[in-house]
Amino acid sequence: MELTGLILIVTFFILLALNVPISFSIGIATLVTMLFSIDFVPAVTTIAQRMIGGVNSFALLAIPFFILSGLIMGRGGVAKRLIECAMALIGMFPGGLALVNVLSCTLFGGISGSAVAATSAIGSFMIPEMEKQGYDRNFATAVTATAATTGMIIPPSNILIIYAIASGGVSISALFVAGYFPGLLVAFFLMLVCAIYSVRKGYPRGKVLPFFTVIEKVAAAFPSLLLLLIVIGGIIGGIFTATEAGAIAVLYSLFLAVVVYREIKITELSSIILKAAGITAIVMFLIAASSAMSWILSYENIPQSISQFLLTISENPLIILLIINLTLILVGAFMDMTPAVLIFTPIFLPVAESIGMSPIHFGIMLVLNLSIGLCSPPVGAVLFVSCSVAKTSIEKIIRPMMPLYIAMFFALMLVTYIPAISEFLPKYFGLLK
Secondary structure (H helix, E strand, O other), X not given: OHHHHHHHHHHHHHHHXXXXXXXXXXXXXXXXXXXXXXXXXXXXXXHHHHHHXXXXXXXXXXXXXXXXXXXXXXXXXXXHHHHHHHHHHHOOOOOHHHHHHHHHHHHHHHHHOOHHHHHHHHHHHHHHHHHHOOOOHHHHHHHHHHHHHHHHOOOOOHHHHHHHHHOOOOOHHHHHHHOHHHHHHHHHHHXXXXXXXXXXXXXXXXXXXXXXXXXXXXXXXXXXXXXXXXXXXHXXXXXXXXXXXXXXXXXXXXXXXHHHOOOOOHHHHHHHHHHHHHHHHHHHHHHHHHHHHHHHHHHOOHHHHHHHHHHHHOOOHHHHHHHHHHHHHHHHHHOOXXXXXXXXXXXXXXXXXXXOOOHHHHHHHHHHHHHHHHOOOOOOHHHHHHHHHHOOOHHHHHHHHHHHHHHHHHHXXXXXXXXXXXHHHHHHOOOOO
């Protein structure tokens, strides 16, 4: 087992260091590891079977639907209306534009299910606007990068669906409901830091808008926000499954963008669908390759060995969870979320369950943890997108980002050690026994 695990890990990281795409790194590392045990033909056949089996899931059909609805929302004028709504509601508070940035990213990320989409859509407007109003560009970029990650926790979230598959059948509905409080908690702490930072730097407040103007802005954004209610309400009420909710999200977002907001023409749909198909293909290939790697990890009893090793370090659940968190933060800084979830769920979930943690609680902790990696160097996708939008460098935004990192880590610790934050809503709606 030790030799197999060593071969797998060393091969994988060598390929990553050589700039091989991560999905190919995972697949090749898995094949090389198997070749040390069996002949080439059976090894390739086994990997092919495991890859096909990894994506042969009805629940995964929700992913292309939510990707497509997110792209339609991104092009359909949703971001602009959410920003105007947030500006009307909280723009007058200290650090008003920074607070608007956080709230807009949180709402748009939750609706679109994509941190990168939230960064691009919200950041392209908010970063220049914040700079125009006297905010430091690097601070505005840091706020956008960190706030956009909340969309990975607040449903509908593709990464929660992937975790449900990797964990062996955890309820997607329960995960979706469980993500609300943790996601809003992260947004709250980010807004708190933004307010304090803005007061210390003397950044301006926004204007207090007339009451009827506020109502008008909220009403304009309400149809977009209604998507969250339709998706989650339908799932909780047992009207449709998460996969069916994805299809409904596509139809609703299409109606919103084409008929209500009229921001997308029918002729533009082909390019949006093509882009969604490309993103789906990348995600599904990652899932397939990671499923093969997860299988060989389980076959060689590597998760059990890691569990025993951690328990030899300490039997204190608080210490074990801290070790898992620090490991995942490091992983998130170097690896994309999808393969990280697929590879490390079967490794750390048995450890978490052995100390009494529920799969729902662990899943939210895992996704929140890896979300921090999305805005962390050297690999964080959101970090690169936000810097690209703002036309700045990673080195320049690290300093203003540090207080925001601390806020996210503090929220992570609360979610880790207070199960009720993740489990209250699923229990309330009868989704968690």
